[in-house]
Amino acid sequence: MIISATGDIQTIFMHAVSAVHPVQLIRRHVQIKDPSTLVISGDEYVLSPQGRLIVLGAGKASAAMAQELEKVLDGHMRPEGLVVTKHGHGLPLQHLTLLEAGHPVPDEYSLEASRRFLEIAATAQADDLVILLLSGGASALLADVPEGSSLADVQQLFSLLLNSGANIHEMNIVRKHLSKIKGGWLAQNIYPATLCALVLSDVVGDDLSVIGSGPAVPDPSTFADTMAILKKYGLLAQLPPALLHYLENGIAGVISDTPKADSPFFRQVHHYLAGTNRIALEAAADKARELGYHPQVLAADTTGDAHTVADMLTATAIAWQGPRPGCLLAGGETTVQVTGTGKGGRNQQLALAAAIRLAAQEGITLLSAGTDGTDGPTNAAGAIVDSHTLERAAALQLDAPHFLQQQDAWTFFSKAGGLLITGPTQTNVMDLMIVLIT
DSSP: OOOOHHHHHHHHHHHHHHHTSHHHHHHHHEEEEETTEEEETTEEEEOOTTOOEEEEEESTTHHHHHHHHHHHHTTTOOOEEEEEEETTOOOOOSSSEEEEEOSSSOOHHHHHHHHHHHHHHHHOOTTOEEEEEEOTTHHHHSOOOOTTOOHHHHHHHHHHHHHHTOOHHHHHHHHHTTOSSTTTHHHHHHTTSEEEEEEEOOSTTOOTTTGGGOTTSOOOOOHHHHHHHHHHTTOGGGSOHHHHHHHHHHHTTSSOOOOOTTOGGGTTEEEEEEEOHHHHHHHHHHHHHHTTOEEEEEEEEEOSBHHHHHHHHHHHHHTOOSOSSEEEEEEEOOBOOOOSSOOOOHHHHHHHHHHHHTTTOTTEEEEEEETTSOOSSSSOSEEEEETTHHHHHHHTTOOHHHHHHTTOHHHHHHHHSOEEOOOOOSOOOOEEEEEEEO
């Protein structure tokens, strides 16, 4: 058997991404039983004659989710509502209004999306059915400004969090406590209408209160938790004064904390987890097996520093005693504490760290990439490396450890080769790490 590891590893990755695309997921979870009955994951929702079907969507996959939902509803029910996705991720919609906004740092369009979401939510009545299409990225795409602060303040906070090394759970606790749409507030505004949320998970553990900062989920965290996180990462001194003042008012009880589990506003809220990293990993294993590899899923909950994860993956591959050709699979989301001045993302940083460790280790190829097609503020989903990556770099007089230290992996791979560029995939279930051993 002739093996092309670089080609195979891309094929496995793209097959996994396809398995969690809204084209697959929406039709699997949503059907029309009759002109007035919508079936979501087996549960029936009957729309009364005077009721409206309202659709709100937020996230990097929301445009594709909305487009597919419109196809399911076509000729049966006519939805109204609004969908916000990342700039460049928009798709044509028939009935729903589409907005594009900033990600990973919010912009003025993010504020406009939040304002219009809350306006629509305020019109919802008891006979209405609201469908929320939620995916990763919603925390930035639905941004609002606490009283007394500015968009620039919120943008500064988002940037501080993104560079701090905080994980997504911690970042979203902070974001929820500086918002009146996240952390369950959207559900409170939609009440007493029935709300059904279809969710693509981009967080380890699929915690609904974390995905998109949980706009329709009770929030177990508090203002005190928020301050503790900011202190943990040394961000309090860098926080814009207006935001610090707002959080201090929250600690003092001047501002209400986020809605909790005993709130009546969640009685008519139903969540359905449509897409997860685990689904993508299973599809990757199936494709690897089809290509002749022996797959092994290591974990679907990979977290921690990107360099540490690179160490783990490469060490496992180097010590591999299983059948060959082998395929190791992991999913999750790593972190990088940004101290350098370069350009890159967590997946490219992980891949570069792995390339250094794989020097002269024949027969090992590694891919690390985001299923959304975006890794940090770059045009790449991630990168692919093997035992020859450093050889190619040396021939071009590229010092890999220097680029790693400066968090400049994108520049390194753009010169040495290895960037994985897919464009927007219209889905988002965290990252995949694939290692082929031949």
